Amino acid sequence: MQHIRAHVLVCGGTGCKSAGSGNVIESFKTEIDKKGLSEEVMVVETGCHGFCEHGPLVIIYPEGTFYCQVTPEDVAEIVESHLYKGRIVERLLYHEPLSLEAIPSYKDIAFYKKQERRVLANCGRINPEAIEEYIALGGYEGLAKALTTMTTEEVIEEVKKSGLRGRGGAGFPTGLKWSFAKASVNTKKYIICNADEGDPGAFMDRSVLEGDPHKVLEGMAIAAYAIGSDEGYIYVRAEYPLAIKRLRVAIAQAEKMGFLGNNIFGTKFNFTLHIKEGAGAFVCGEETALMASIEGRRGMPRTRPPFPAVAGLWGKPTNINNVETFANVPLILQKGADWYCTCGTEKSKGTKVFALTGKINNTGLAEVPMGITMREIIYDIGGGITNGKKFKAVQIGGPSGGCLPESMLDLPVDYDSLISAGAMMGSGGLVVMDEDTCMVDVARFFLNFTQSESCGKCTPCREGTKRMLEILTRITEGCGRDGDIELLEDMAGKIKDSALCGLGQTAPNPVLSTLKYFRHEYEAHIYEKRCPAHACGKLAGYTITDACRGCGICAKACPVQAIAGKPKSKYVIDQVVCIKCGACMTACPFKAIAKG
Amino acid sequence: MKSLEDLKALREKLQSDIRVRENDGTKIIIGMGTCGIAAGAREIMAAVLDELAVRKLKNVQVQQTGCIGMCEKEVLVDVVRPGEPRITYGNVKPVDVKRIIADHVINGRIIEDLVVGKMDDEKI
Numbered sequence: 001m002q003h004i005r006a007h008v009l010v011c012g013g014t015g016c017k018s019a020g021s022g023n024v025i026e027s028f029k030t031e032i033d034k035k036g037l038s039e040e041v042m043v044v045e046t047g048c049h050g051f052c053e054h055g056p057l058v059i060i061y062p063e064g065t066f067y068c069q070v071t072p073e074d075v076a077e078i079v080e081s082h083l084y085k086g087r088i089v090e091r092l093l094y095h096e097p098l099s100l101e102a103i104p105s106y107k108d109i110a111f112y113k114k115q116e117r118r119v120l121a122n123c124g125r126i127n128p129e130a131i132e133e134y135i136a137l138g139g140y141e142g143l144a145k146a147l148t149t150m151t152t153e154e155v156i157e158e159v160k161k162s163g164l165r166g167r168g169g170a171g172f173p174t175g176l177k178w179s180f181a182k183a184s185v186n187t188k189k190y191i192i193c194n195a196d197e198g199d200p201g202a203f204m205d206r207s208v209l210e211g212d213p214h215k216v217l218e219g220m221a222i223a224a225y226a227i228g229s230d231e232g233y234i235y236v237r238a239e240y241p242l243a244i245k246r247l248r249v250a251i252a253q254a255e256k257m258g259f260l261g262n263n264i265f266g267t268k269f270n271f272t273l274h275i276k277e278g279a280g281a282f283v284c285g286e287e288t289a290l291m292a293s294i295e296g297r298r299g300m301p302r303t304r305p306p307f308p309a310v311a312g313l314w315g316k317p318t319n320i321n322n323v324e325t326f327a328n329v330p331l332i333l334q335k336g337a338d339w340y341c342t343c344g345t346e347k348s349k350g351t352k353v354f355a356l357t358g359k360i361n362n363t364g365l366a367e368v369p370m371g372i373t374m375r376e377i378i379y380d381i382g383g384g385i386t387n388g389k390k391f392k393a394v395q396i397g398g399p400s401g402g403c404l405p406e407s408m409l410d411l412p413v414d415y416d417s418l419i420s421a422g423a424m425m426g427s428g429g430l431v432v433m434d435e436d437t438c439m440v441d442v443a444r445f446f447l448n449f450t451q452s453e454s455c456g457k458c459t460p461c462r463e464g465t466k467r468m469l470e471i472l473t474r475i476t477e478g479c480g481r482d483g484d485i486e487l488l489e490d491m492a493g494k495i496k497d498s499a500l501c502g503l504g505q506t507a508p509n510p511v512l513s514t515l516k517y518f519r520h521e522y523e524a525h526i527y528e529k530r531c532p533a534h535a536c537g538k539l540a541g542y543t544i545t546d547a548c549r550g551c552g553i554c555a556k557a558c559p560v561q562a563i564a565g566k567p568k569s570k571y572v573i574d575q576v577v578c579i580k581c582g583a584c585m586t587a588c589p590f591k592a593i594a595k596g
Numbered sequence: 597m598k599s600l601e602d603l604k605a606l607r608e609k610l611q612s613d614i615r616v617r618e619n620d621g622t623k624i625i626i627g628m629g630t631c632g633i634a635a636g637a638r639e640i641m642a643a644v645l646d647e648l649a650v651r652k653l654k655n656v657q658v659q660q661t662g663c664i665g666m667c668e669k670e671v672l673v674d675v676v677r678p679g680e681p682r683i684t685y686g687n688v689k690p691v692d693v694k695r696i697i698a699d700h701v702i703n704g705r706i707i708e709d710l711v712v713g714k715m716d717d718e719k720i
Contacts, residue, residue, distance in 0.1 A: 003648035005658035061617045062657040085628045086660025136610035144600040258597045266598040
């Protein structure tokens with residue numbers, strides 16, 4: 001066999017794939033073949049590197065050179081120059097936005113420097129469809145250690161000691177959850193992985209499943225051993241076809257190698273895994289609705305108790321955790337709870353993966369230690385706001401979370417501090433908003449989302465969110481009434497108290513948090529009939545500034561004769577007659593007409 | 597697969613296949629400027645890769661570099677062992693490759709008759 005001297009890692013995550021990485025891989029194979037290098041260079045398709053903004057990404061080892069936005073046309077040059085002659089193709093390197101300096105090695109890029117990649121350590125580093133590469137980096141050693149050297153109590157104790165909390169949203173201590181399921185006496189128990197990732201802007205679970213599926217399988221197997229289960233389900237949405245494909249490959253490989261199946265590692269522990277494809281209803285991320293969906297019933301939540309740990313799937317004790325939670329488990333077992341605790345804050349240990357989206361320069365996935373400030377995530381890792389605009393707010397935790405203003409940017413990010421600030425960790429979606437975003441409109445957007453995803457089973461959620469949405473819509477359209485804010489607050493409180501499941505109970509959060517920090521914007525909409533961010537179309541008004549020379553062109557352009565004035569003096573727009581068409585602004589030769 | 601030891605043994609075996617992605621270990625750097633290629637750098641590369649394959653030295657990295665100005669002495673081959681100075685061999689022929697790998701890469705003995713330059717870490 002030949003000595004493979006270089007590995008070309010091409011990102012095959014959904015982000016890079018949609019940017020065309022499939023063709024890039026093909027081009028690499030043809031060009032490498034053409035140059036006669038196919039015996040010495042290997043092309044590997046990996047999972048997501050997280051820096052999706054700059055995809056398709058290519059990393060070439062042994063140098064670790066990081067190329068961004070590679071197109072099939074660039075490939076011939078990379079092969080000729082880098083792989084054949086050893087010269088880095090400078091123009092395709094990542095350039096730091098401020099210094100414009102080219103950064104050859106990806107470890108030196110600011111986006112990666114402040115990250116602590118544990119869960120994502122293998123994403124972008126291994127071929128997710130090759131179990132061998134996962135094993136080469138220590139894969140399944142956590143499971144082996146648990147099965148062959150530890151009792152089930154010891155496993156749970158270790159997870160408790162690590163302080164791991166559920167990464168799906170609420171942050172319930174994982175070890176404690178497992179101990180409940182273990183305490184339920186039954187011959188049949190289930191493990192479920194909740195991969196029904198539905199928050200707008202969140203895609204970390206998808207990336208873990210696509211980039212390192214074995215880590216999730218291993219975590220599930222460890223959990224199954226701990227609670228005494230022999231069967232598990234991964235509930236993943238059908239909109240994630242690549243994740244499903246790679247999970248199927250991973251399960252087949254793990255079965256072949258004996259990491260799944262009967263008598264794993266020669267012990268009495270058996271574990272089989274199934275994939276259940278969900279139809280993408282947001283409410284199915286709620287555990288009782290999810291289990292109903294697996295059972296073939298309509299995805300609707302039910303009252304708890306009984307909790308799933310007592311009576312879950314098909315009435316049997318069931319333990320449900322999120323993808324990222326399971327992906328943390330192998331690390332805890334392999335490296336120990338003490339190692340795990342070296343990172344994080346007192347009550348929130350380890351790392352959290354955030355999906356950065358919105359008006360931010362470096363869209364992508366970032367894994368950071370708990371306790372890092374929001375400012376570091378947005379400015380140091382995220383590279384700040386696009387187009388040099390001013391930061392206004394960050395929406396954290398999806399539709400159940402809240403919006404935090406600039407004054408909260410130095411808040412250390414952990415479960416408890418976010419709750420006290422009126423937001424929540426949620427699954428970790430971060431939507432960054434700039435000065436052009438209207439906060440009332442944002443609240444309306446998220447409420448529109450939860451309202452349309454409401455399953456309709458309980459009245460507070462079904463009717464309450466609809467009425468709240470109507471009020472918000474009329475406020476953004478300039479028809480807000482005195483008392484609307486108070487009504488919204490009253491309804492929000494009642495829905496929180498009385499809705500059946502987490503979806504309804506948290507649906508008012510975006511409204512409450514924007515009211516808490518941006519109440520003045522609501523007031524401006526209702527009492528002054530204006531939108532401070534100039535984002536609400538129906539409230540946008542036009543005014544003539546002092547730059548007016550009195551030429552009268554605007555008055556001629558106005559289709560409804562709303563503009564009047566004397567030549568050579570400032571003209572005035574009659575706001576009642578004005579239909580906000582903007583014709584005057586386009587016509588003015590002196591840029592003397594302002595929107596707002 | 598019966599025990600943690602079995603798994604660790606398998607890991608050892610598989611680890612070497614992705615060792616290239618670690619960026620550590622001894623480096624062999626071949627001059628691949630136009631001058632180098634004209635003097636036969638590709639043949640040297642092939643000889644190096646063959647020898648590494650025969651000896652199963654998966655932790656040795658092979659990199660290339662451009663012309664460093666000593667075109668007269670191409671093909672130039674550098675060997676950098678971790679923590680040791682970078683040694684440059686000149687006028688390397690395919691027959692020399694076996695010696696360079698056996699003596700220097702594996703055993704750390706510099707082949708003085710082929711050396712054209714030494715560089716300390718700081719100067720690289």
